[in-house]
Amino acid sequence: MTAELETGEPVTVTEAxxxxxxxxxxVRNRIKSGHIPATKVLTPYGEAFAIPRAHIEEALQAPPYQxxxxxxxxxxxxxxxxxxxxxxxxxxxxxxxRGDVTLPSxxxxxxxxxxxxxxxxxxxxNERQVGELRELHAAMRQQAEELGRERGRREAAEQEVERLxxxxxxxxxxxxxxxx
Numbered sequence: 725m726t727a728e729l730e731t732g733e734p735v736t737v738t739e740a741x742x743x744x745x746x747x748x749x750x751v752r753n754r755i756k757s758g759h760i761p762a763t764k765v766l767t768p769y770g771e772a773f774a775i776p777r778a779h780i781e782e783a784l785q786a787p788p789y790q791x792x793x794x795x796x797x798x799x800x801x802x803x804x805x806x807x808x809x810x811x812x813x814x815x816x817x818x819x820x821x822r823g824d825v826t827l828p829s830x831x832x833x834x835x836x837x838x839x840x841x842x843x844x845x846x847x848x849x850n851e852r853q854v855g856e857l858r859e860l861h862a863a864m865r866q867q868a869e870e871l872g873r874e875r876g877r878r879e880a881a882e883q884e885v886e887r888l889x890x891x892x893x894x895x896x897x898x899x900x901x902x903x904x
Contacts, residue, residue, distance in 0.1 A: 732777065733777065734763075734774035734775055734776050734777065735774075735775050735777060735780060736772060736773070736774070736775075737751045737752055737755075737772070737773050737775070740760070740775050740780055740783075743780050743784070744780065744783055744784060751775075752773070754783070755773055755775070759783070760775060760779055760780075760783050761775070761776070761779050762774060762775040762776075762779075
C-alpha cells in the first residue's frame with residue numbers, strides 16, 4: 725500500500741480521483757454504477773461522498789474495463805433459417821470473410837427466401853391492422869353521427885329555453901312579481 729492509503733480515514737471524490745489518476749466525474753460515475761462503494765455524508769458545504777481508503781486500493785488493482793468477447797464466439801441466425809450467419813472460417817463454404825469469421829456467400833435464391841420469410845408475417849400483420857383500423861373508422865363515424873344528433877337536440881333545447889326567457893321578460897314587472 726502507498727503511504728497515502730495507510731491511514732484509515734475516508735477520502736473525498738477529488739482525493740480519490742487524484743489517487744486513481746482519473747477525473748472526479750469518473751469517480752462519481754463509478755460510485756453511481758456500484759464499482760466503488762461510498763457513503764453520503766453531510767459536510768458544512770452540503771452532501772459529499774466518503775470513500776473508504778481500502779476501496780480505493782481495490783479500485784487501483786481492478787482492471788479498468790471488461791474485455792469484449794471474441795468475434796468468433798458471436799453466433800447469429802437468419803430469421804426462420806437454419807444457417808449460421810457468422811461461422812468459423814473452415815474454407816468449405818466459400819464465404820467471404822476476414823480472419824476467423826466468415827459470412828456465407830449470398831445467393832439470389834437464399835436472399836429471396838429470407839426476404840419472403842420476413843415479409844410474409846409482416847404482410848399478415850399489416851392486413852390485420854388495416855382491418856382493425858377500418859373497424860375503428862366505422863365506429864368513430866357512428867360516434868360522430870350520434871354526436872351530431874346530440875348537438876342538434878342540445879341546440880333545440882337551448883333555443884326553447886331562450887324562447888321561454890324572452891316570453892317571461894315580455895310580461896310587465898308587476899305580473900311577474902304578484903302573479904308568478
